[in-house]
Amino acid sequence: MKNKTEIEPIKAKIEHLKAKQAVEFIAFKEQLQVTYMSLKPLNLIKSTLAEVTSSxxxxxxxxxxxxxxxxxxxxxxxxxxxxxxxxxxxxxxxxxxxxxxxxxxxxxxxxxxxxxx
Missing domain, CATH: 1.10.287 (Helix Hairpins)
Structure with a gap:
């Protein structure tokens, strides 16, 4: 059987990676929402008109x-x-x-x- 000292760093690393994964998943969901909103037809038309009127x-x-x-x-x-x-x-x-x-x-x-x- 492995030592308790050998298992603790591995458990800590696993917990760290789980926390990192949770943060990245939240960031991914937010970016997905932003992308979804920008690809709506009405928003595409608005952004195109804004470009046309500004140029x-x-x-x-x-x-x-x-x-x-x-x-x-x-x-x-x-x-x-x-x-x-x-x-x-x-x-x-x-x-x-x-x-x-x-x-x-x-x-x-x-x-x-x-x-x-």
Missing amino acids: PDIRNHLIQGLVGIAGGYLSKKILIGASSNWFKQIAGTLVQFFITKKIVQKEEEILGETELE
Whole structure:
């Protein structure tokens, strides 16, 4: 049979490891909760919107795109109207595409000049 002196350090080490395991398990549960909360769809949307609104580059490109799309859409409605002719609808879509592209290019030129000043 082993000595009592040989068993005591092993028992102490086991108790120390059990305490360490309990502390690490609590930390793991807390981190799991934080990760779960950050992966909820609503929180993902909130964090993405916060990034978009805080970054001036993303905001400028978003505004550029929206202005271009709106300009192209309005030009299609003005030039083509509500035609039921499929040829006019295709032509209207092409007009919308090219006008949107030109608006975005002009905005990039304007913004590029103002950034240089």
